[in-house]
Structures are given as C-alpha cells and as structure tokens.
Amino acid sequence: QVQLVESGGGVVQPGRSLRLSCAAAGFTFRSYGIHWVRQAPGKGLEWVAVVSHNGGNNHYADSVKGRFTISRDNSKNTLYLDMNSLRVEDTAVYYCAKDGGGMRYFFDYCGQGTLVTVSS
C-alpha cells in the first residue's frame, strides 16, 4: 500500500535552515506530483509547495516563496523540502502528500508528518 514517511524535523533557531525528506513506497513515485502541507499547532492546514512528477515544475505558497525549495529524486523515491531563513511562524507539522493524479491538487495519501519547531 502507499506509504509516505517524513523525516528531518526538529528544533531550529530563527534564521537557520533545515531539510525535510519524505520516503515514498507502494506506488509509481515518478508518475505523480507530490506536495508539502503544514499545520501549525492547534491550527488548520496550509498548502506549502508542489513538485511535478519529473521535478520540472514547482509552485510555492506566497508565505514560503523565496525561502523554501521543493525537489525530488525519482531514483530514490524521495521528496525534499529545503527550508531557509526559518521564522517562528514556520513552526508546524509538515506532511508530504501524494497528488491524486493529473495535478488536480487533491491529496489522496498523506504521511504522518514531521514536527518543525522554530524557536530561539
């Protein structure tokens, strides 16, 4: 079955960087776009970024544009999120989420998430 396992979260100071990873299994990874979605503690869901199936097309939420970079390695079935210039408001659980297909921007599977805490 589809599995998405995030890693790389932790506590980081404002202004520093962090890289999240998401290991995928159970589906043809190279055929689907993959998203990052986050959820601040006690708050709702927020879409962060998406990368197309071949990595050639990326889009970002305005709140992270210019600071975060989404990428993928189809040979390793792995998704990444490089987060730079982190802010306190980036504190959240970060989920990787498989696009449902055809880039219709719905998420048919989500991982269990990794917590990023930005604090001095």
Next chain:
Amino acid sequence: QSALTQPASVSGSPGQSIIISCTGTSSDVGGYNYVSWYQQHPSKAPKLMIYDVTNRPSGVSDRFSGSKSGNTASLTISGLQAEDEADYYCSSYTSTTTLVIFGAGTKLTVL
C-alpha cells in the same frame, strides 16, 4: 489569499445528517471543479473523503457526499456515527499565485 470560509463547528446526533459549507470565490471554488474534503482526527494525518467536488475515494463510506453551487461547496454526512467526530477541511485549486487554499476547518461533534 484568504482561506475558504467554513463554520467553526457543527453538531448532530447519531443517525442524523449534517452539512458543512465551504464558501470561496470565482477564483477558486466557483471557477473549478477541484474541491476536496479531508477528515482529520486528533494527532492524525488528514484523510481524503471527497475529491473533484463529488467523487468519493474507494474505501470511503457512501454516507459522505459532496456538492457545489456557485461559490459554495458542501459536504454532507448522513447517518452520523460516533467515529465521524473529527475536524473537516475543504480545499480548492485557486487561480491566484498560491495554487491551493484550505478552509479554516470545521469541528464536528456527534452528540
């Protein structure tokens, strides 16, 4: 880009039906049939319940259904059960610079 508008909470008794609304604009909900709904239990990952306004993924109970009229989408849950108690989020593709927006979420309480 403002979030889609959902009621903060709804409630119903077992066996009853409830409707959760999700209001956007012509740039998102009203302009595209790319509305989806997610169920989230505490400390769990979101689970897809409805996609493309009305479609239900395999394995999701047919007690869940979706619809849309103009700029407002709706999730209907019929025959409420205790395990339906959760937070529900709507989401839509948007033609603005942020491609996907969510509603703020609706807490469903089964009385």
